[in-house]
Amino acid sequence: MDLDDILALARTRQPSSLERARARRFARAVQSQYDLSRAEGYEIIVDTDLVDPLATEVDEATRVARAAQLAKLGTIIWTPLGKVAGSGRLTWSDEMAMIFGHAPGTLRLTLRTLGKLVHPDDLPTVREVIRTVWRQKRPDEIIFRVVQPSGSVRHVHCHLEIVETAGRPSGLIATGEDVTALEVARQERRRRTIRSQMLAADRYPQDILTGLPTRSYLTDEVDRARRTTAGALIVVATEPATRSPATLGDEDRDELTASVAQLLRTIVGDQMTCGVVGPGLWGVLLTPVDEDSDAAETLATQIIERFRSHLFGIRQRTSRLNTWAGVVHFHGGVQASGSDLLIDGEHAAHDARTQGTPITVLDKPVLDADRTERCRARIRRAVAADRFALFAQPIVDLRLNQVTRHEILLRVPSETGELVAPTPFLDVAERVGEILAVDKWVVDHALELIGRGTQTSHYQVNISGKSLADPGLLSYVTEAIHRHRVRPECLTFEITETALIENRNEAMDFATGIREIGCGLALDDFGTGYANLAQLKYLPVDLVKIDGMFVAELRRSPANQAIVSSLVNLGHALGIQVAAEHVQDDESIELLRDCGVDFAQGYRTGRPEPIAVSPEQQVRSIEFVFRVPPQCTALG
């Protein structure tokens, strides 16, 4: 069976008795309406043309134009004169003249005037469509913009048809109407569709590895809770219970972290707020909690017991966790902020570990002065005792497909002495005003290590935006560069923008000064921190590093792709290079390359490695980097 059979079959159909009845019923309804109007003596006004549509004896163009007029549509008729292309006679109906913004009869239409009325951007398309219609002798439709004499732009839909006289094509007729409202609505619908596709499904940015909320989200949630209700914050500290943590590779560690996060989520359930506080640190927020309730302690105990008894599988091996917890109670409207409470929780967990008890409970937040003092002392101790380490992570130049740079990264010792990512540590240091000491330590030691090497790579060193306010920083850095005999052109300073640049003028002096001696300047974590577009205009920045949040999910998120490619265009327009952090797979690298990103950095191109070895290895191809199994010992 094919279409012809189906059509033939459909045509044989006679109306069923039911359908005939429907037609009869309809006829009776019309009849009764008619009779009623006669009986009651009111006249139904027939506002319709009673001309027999089939008996009109006019030429085709006039007939179509007349029909269009009845349907409140405008028409333009074109009649060619001779064989000259692009010539001919044009006439338009009053309705069409009004669509184009002209009072009827005021403008004599020619091809030239018509061309001027159409929006210049749409004119080539309109011409092409009309030519094709005439050449192929077939009808078509087109929507184009019209610029009215007042300057306003309207969207017009036109139906183009071939007019015949005595069976031969003799001209064109365009039947049109103003569809601006429809077109605007269509564009709005399209915008809304794009917006809903682009809008992230999650309400908050998730930690890439664990899928749990990040530290900053948790901090805000705690802060929100403490303003209104009484509650409790549990901070859980975990560490692998192996004798030598160094035997665990990076990927083992990531796997372990992910399964701990999963287990935590299972224990606390979906309703409760929990998140990542730092490496091996987890936070759970309970609200509201009554003053004398011990719900928080019960939950903390439960978490510790489950964590301690659970056997975590890492590849073929298994591992147990050592676990401690700190609980901080707070009442509604407490002075201490969300981040203060988080620090108190960390300290409590730390105390539990040193005291050898599973849980330490604070009935209320610590006094501000005590907390600050404790944080400061811890940082000063660490700086004085050189308890930090420096790692280097390769950065790939995507145009050369080679590692041409390294970022020097700080690693801080955790309680077990493992070297971990410094994010929470630096956060606290910035808060209590000790970040300058840390930054100076990093600059001094990084330059020392670089000075000892061959200086063939390019090194990027982090400095907090907060430290820039210190007037002595520039001379400190300059002095260190000279002392360690580092070539300034091998250095770029990355301004991390987790804290606001404290003093703009001072920061500007540092930025200008550091570039005068030949170093580069970069903005780190661009797009999520305090860095704003005005800084791209005023600060002499050479490089912008797009925050990993936009890069990690690049493949699956069209929104991230749009943001990255726009930032690249913006950067390049301003003469600024663009780097991407947290590059996790080959497809992302390809996407970044297509976007025109200059540098890529992430686990896929190389994990951070202890600096003693890394910077000495010379420029390597990216393929080589891929083959090197990651042997280093910390989270990036």
Add this chain to the structure above:
Amino acid sequence: MTGVEGTAALTPEPADQEATRKAEAARRKAEDDQQFAAFVEASYHQVERALSAKCRDRGLVEDALNEAYLFGQIKWSTLRDHVNPAAWVVTTARYKIMKAEQSRRRETAVAPDELPPSTPQPDIADVWTAQEALRTWLHQLPRRHAEVFQMDHDGFSTQEIAHILGLTKSSVRWYRAAAKKRLRELAEEAGYTDSEGRRRPGGSHGSR
């Protein structure tokens, strides 16, 4: 007095004539009504299908039909002399639909064309399913194409279609061909590809 008498005697006369005239008028009206009812019954489905191809809103089609036929009945004395009164009904109802759609569009600015496509038809076994399949497929065509094709299928001539829809004849021919081409594609997508009934040994069995 006789005059009075005579007048009195004459008075019933015009009344009689009046009555006769009334009876005559009533008879003629009954005749007209009957004729019109027959016209409605005969043309209703054809007209309804032509309008449904244009507008999927059944309520609107129903309203337009009602008004057009009512006008038709009022003006039946003129209408019955038309070449094909059904053409006038379609034309009138179409204008009514277009007017309603225009004002509706002004209010909501929703394009009537952007409806989800209907589900494909299962096995075509009888006349009814054939017609339903056709209706489903027609909904996936541009409205003008569907309208032209449906009217052509219902026996209107090219000239009639052009006049009713306000198109040129060349457009009608082209739309009919385009609609048929697209319908064939849709039918093939649904698996109706070979014309078993017309297979001749050795001969081509292309479409007629």
